[in-house]
Amino acid sequence: MSVNLTPDDDAMLKGDHGPAVEMAMSIIVQMAEVFSAERLMDISAAHIDSTIYIGEAGLEFAERLADLGAKVKVPSSVNVSGVDENHWQEWPVPPDWAANASRQMHAYLEMDCIPTWTCAPYQTELRPKFGQQIAWGESNAIVFANSVIGARTERYPDLLDICCAITGRVPAVGLHLTENRAGQVLFRLIDIPPDIQGSDAFYPVLGHLLGKISRDRIPVIEGMVVTPEEDQYKAFGAAAASSGTVALFHMVGLTPEAPTLAKALQGHRPQEIIDITFQDLIDARNELTTSVGDELDMVVLGSPHFSIAEFSKLAPLLQEKRVHKRVSFLVTSSRAMVHLAKKAGLLASLEEFGGRITVDTCILATPMLPPNVKKLMTNSAKYAYYAPGMLNTKVTFGTLEDCVRSAVTGKVVQDDRLWRR
Amino acid sequence: MAEIILGKPVISGKAEGVVLSSDEPLSFWGGYDHQTGEITDRRHPLSGKIASGKILLLPFTKGSSTTTAVLLESIRAGTAPAAILTKSVDSFLVLASVVAEKMYSKPIPIIRLSEEGFRKLAAADRVQIDEDGRITILGQ
Numbered sequence: 142m143s144v145n146l147t148p149d150d151d152a153m154l155k156g157d158h159g160p161a162v163e164m165a166m167s168i169i170v171q172m173a174e175v176f177s178a179e180r181l182m183d184i185s186a187a188h189i190d191s192t193i194y195i196g197e198a199g200l201e202f203a204e205r206l207a208d209l210g211a212k213v214k215v216p217s218s219v220n221v222s223g224v225d226e227n228h229w230q231e232w233p234v235p236p237d238w239a240a241n242a243s244r245q246m247h248a249y250l251e252m253d254c255i256p257t258w259t260c261a262p263y264q265t266e267l268r269p270k271f272g273q274q275i276a277w278g279e280s281n282a283i284v285f286a287n288s289v290i291g292a293r294t295e296r297y298p299d300l301l302d303i304c305c306a307i308t309g310r311v312p313a314v315g316l317h318l319t320e321n322r323a324g325q326v327l328f329r330l331i332d333i334p335p336d337i338q339g340s341d342a343f344y345p346v347l348g349h350l351l352g353k354i355s356r357d358r359i360p361v362i363e364g365m366v367v368t369p370e371e372d373q374y375k376a377f378g379a380a381a382a383s384s385g386t387v388a389l390f391h392m393v394g395l396t397p398e399a400p401t402l403a404k405a406l407q408g409h410r411p412q413e414i415i416d417i418t419f420q421d422l423i424d425a426r427n428e429l430t431t432s433v434g435d436e437l438d439m440v441v442l443g444s445p446h447f448s449i450a451e452f453s454k455l456a457p458l459l460q461e462k463r464v465h466k467r468v469s470f471l472v473t474s475s476r477a478m479v480h481l482a483k484k485a486g487l488l489a490s491l492e493e494f495g496g497r498i499t500v501d502t503c504i505l506a507t508p509m510l511p512p513n514v515k516k517l518m519t520n521s522a523k524y525a526y527y528a529p530g531m532l533n534t535k536v537t538f539g540t541l542e543d544c545v546r547s548a549v550t551g552k553v554v555q556d557d558r559l560w561r562r
Numbered sequence: 563m564a565e566i567i568l569g570k571p572v573i574s575g576k577a578e579g580v581v582l583s584s585d586e587p588l589s590f591w592g593g594y595d596h597q598t599g600e601i602t603d604r605r606h607p608l609s610g611k612i613a614s615g616k617i618l619l620l621p622f623t624k625g626s627s628t629t630t631a632v633l634l635e636s637i638r639a640g641t642a643p644a645a646i647l648t649k650s651v652d653s654f655l656v657l658a659s660v661v662a663e664k665m666y667s668k669p670i671p672i673i674r675l676s677e678e679g680f681r682k683l684a685a686a687d688r689v690q691i692d693e694d695g696r697i698t699i700l701g702q
Contacts, residue, residue, distance in 0.1 A: 164664070171660050175572055175651060190627040196596060196635040202665060278627040298630035298654040300661050356587060357622055357650070386587060386624040431604070505592065526625075527592040529604040 144173040144312070145180050153308055161211030165304035172301060173312035182313040186269055187217040187306035188262045190278025191299040192249050193506050194223030194242035202300060203248035206307070211252045214309035218257040218267045220279045221446075222246045225501045225509075226258075232499075232509035242507065252303070258501040259475035261375065261446040263290065271397055274317055276305035280382035281375070281445045281523065287389040289374045291397035293317050296388040316389055322398060323407035324391045326355055327414045330364030333422065338366055340559055342426070342540045344373040345522030347417070348380025350425035354415060357386040361405045363393045372448055379445050380522035423560055429525040429538035435552040437537070438514040440464075440544045443473035444503055444521040451541075452482040456490045458545045464495040465551030469514070472496060473503040505531050518553060520544050564698050567679045569647060571695040573659040575671035577645035578691065578700075582616040583684040584608045589625025590632040590654075599641035617689055618643035619680060622652045633658035637668055645671040645691050649680050673697070 146154065154170060156163040173181060194200060223242030224234060250256060257265050262277070263285050269275050269292035277283050277294040278301075286292040295315040297305065305311045315321055328351055330338075337343050351360050360381070369377070369392075381387040391399035399405035442455070455472070464470045472491065474482075479500055482488050491498070504510055505527050517528055518537040525538040539547065543555045584607045588594070593603035599614025614636075623629050633655060636642040646655050656672050663669035671691055675683065679697075683689060687701035 168657070168660060168664070172653065172657060175656050176653070191631065193628055193631065195591075195628065195631055196639070198634045198638040198665065199631045202634070202661065205665070280626050283627070296653070297627060298657050299628050300630055300634070301653070301657050302627070352624075356624070383589070383625050386622060526605070530602040530609075531592045 144170060144178050146170070150181055150310060159210055161206050161209035162307060164206065164209065165211065165307040168301065168304045169308060169310060169312065176312055176314045178312035178314045180313050181310040182274065182317060183309055184215060184274045184276045184305060184311050186215050186267065186273065186275045187213065187302055188220060188277040188279060188282055189217055189249060189254055189302050189306060190220040191303050192219045192222050192245060194245040199299070200241055200245045203245050206303065207248040207251040211307050213253050213306040215306055216267060217254045217306040218262040218265060219249055219254045221260050221502045221506050222258055223502060224507050225499045228499065229507070229509070233511055234507060234509050238508060252307070257475065257477070259446045260503070261448065261475065264446065264448050264475070265477060276302055276311050278302035281379035283388050284378035284382045284390065285375060287316055288378060288391065288396050296386070320407070322389060323359065323409055324361030324405040325358040325412050327361045327363060327411035329414065329416050330362065331416045331418050333364065333417070333419055335366050337559060341373060341376070341520065344369060344377040345380040346422055346426045346429065348377040349384045349429055349522045349526070350417065350421060352381035352383065352385030352387050355381070355385050355387055358412065359389050359391070360387060361391045361393060361399065361402065361411065363402055365392055365395060368395060370450070372450055375445055376522065380526070383523050383526040426538065426560065429522055430536065431529050432516055432535035432537045432553070436516045437468055437518055437547055437551065437553050438516045439469040439471065440518045440548040441471045441473065441504055441524060442520060442541070442544060444505070444523040447472050447474035447478060449478055449481050449485070452478065452487040453485070454541060456487040458542060459490040459494040459496065462494055462549050464548045467551050468548050470494065470496040470548045471499060471504070473499045476500045518544055518547050564700060565682070567675070567682055567697045567699070569673035569675050569679060569695040569697050571671060571673050571693070572651055572656050573669050573672040574693045574695065575645070575669060576691060576693055577617060577671050578689070579615055579617045579644040580688050581619060581683060581686050582608060582611055582613055583619035585621055587622050587624035588620050589623060589629055591626035591628035593625070594632050594636065596632050596636035596639055596641055599636060613643045614641045615644050617645050617647065617691070619647045619684055621649040623654045629654045630658045634661055637662040637670060638666055642670055645673065647673045647675050647680070647683065649675060649677065
């Protein structure tokens with residue numbers, strides 16, 4: 142079966158709108174055929190993950206499109222890049238890497254993308270609306286948009302996101318369509334105490350666990366007794382989209398497409414029902430830590446990018462304190478959040494503490510870490526998940542408070558009282 | 563006689579090589595070193611294995627959107643698997659091969675397998691893939 146194209150689609154495919162649109166459309170049509178899509182559909186916004194510089198091919202692809210005159214047709218935010226454009230010299234980033242990463246940033250700006258440079262575009266004014274059809278890349282952003290906002294995006298890979306932005310069209314498949322958004326595997330939280338559910342540490346741990354079990358199925362979570370904060374949803378989704386293929390979750394009574402269990406499942410039976418106990422959470426929490434002992438080189442916060450709410454949580458914890466001389470303390474965020482935090486007076490204590498800030502990128506996307514950094518500590522499940530493989534470091538997962546206390550002490554200290562009962 | 567498994571060629575092509583397989587999904591970003599072809603996800607069963615030039619069997623990808631870009635880099639660098647065989651049509655892998663064709667005229671075969679086909683091939687040592695999706699087991 143081949144996809145039915147509108148006269149407009151056809152014109153784009155034939156090159157009537159120029160060679161960039163032709164190239165983008167030919168990729169979209171090929172992908173539509175792979176997925177047996179019956180048609181293409183409109184989107185009204187995009188988030189471009191292809192901006193991360195990782196090597197020559199991604200750069201060549203971006204510059205090819207830009208040279209062909211590509212312009213995005215819908216408002217398009219951009220994900221992190223491969224370099225903190227204005228501060229990379231403060232870290233051991235190789236200059237040729239910085240130059241290439243910067244070229245890739247500029248190629249996307251030439252296509253009229255909006256320079257948000259963040260993996261948390263839902264923290265910007267380009268946050269989509271409920272029901273809005275969008276083409277988003279970046280696993281944590283995809284799962285947040287679909288689940289917490291109720292916008293509709295497939296799990297877009299790099300390179301396809303920009304093609305969708307250039308044409309304003311996507312294959313009408315997957316999570317764009319209501320019938321594919323039903324929950325598939327039901328997780329029942331059994332006796333998870335409310336104080337655990339209210340703690341920040343619960344969300345990345347639960348996300349890590351459920352992502353692993355869900356694999357590529359849509360999870361539904363029943364048994365939540367607290368209403369998560371936005372950053373807790375963010376931490377949950379990022380973790381689930383790292384350990385699994387989760388692009389949409391439903392929390393019964395909480396997320397917009399799950400007012401009831403029946404609605405979350407769209408009236409179907411779940412394919413599987415799995416009970417999650419307190420012990421399961423303890424095991425998942427232990428899995429996020431790969432480090433042994435209490436040595437510590439660096440504390441890193443902000444994956445996904447630190448929000449203004451997180452800056453306000455952090456600021457008072459740092460008052461009158463100073464980071465240990467053996468330890469680096471880093472927050473990764475976006476230019477916009479850092480600007481707001483500064484205006485709100487939230488950065489003074491971080492500066493006095495001896496902490497540093499990186500924008501536009503993160504430790505996983507730019508080679509910024511000094512070679513002597515071997516032991517990390519973080520409150521982010523996404524950092525904890527990827528750091529051992531990408532950075533060849535050991536990692537300890539802890540709460541924000543634990544991270545600060547450890548940075549001051551110069552060794553890992555953890556308050557485990559919440560988890561011991 | 564050599565056993566033949568029929569796969570669905572999502573991106574067709576020929577390949578032959580040693581089988582490397584796992585039933586655990588993989589994120590290539592953070593999980594595949596495009597400079598060496600090593601699988602670097604330290605939480606994955608194939609951690610430390612070199613997938614370059616191999617016939618890689620995975621159920622599907624997980625995690626990062628950048629998986630596509632990493633596979634494209636590795637195809638360009640010559641460190642990619644010779645072919646990737648999956649259980650579901652994985653858009654991340656397919657797209658990398660589609661773009662590799664457009665940019666470098668170097669697509670790699672991406673084949674979809676049934677559960678049974680996946681199980682049989684996972685147990686094989688060496689296989690040969692034909693344009694039409696026929697996969698011949700050369701060594702068990």
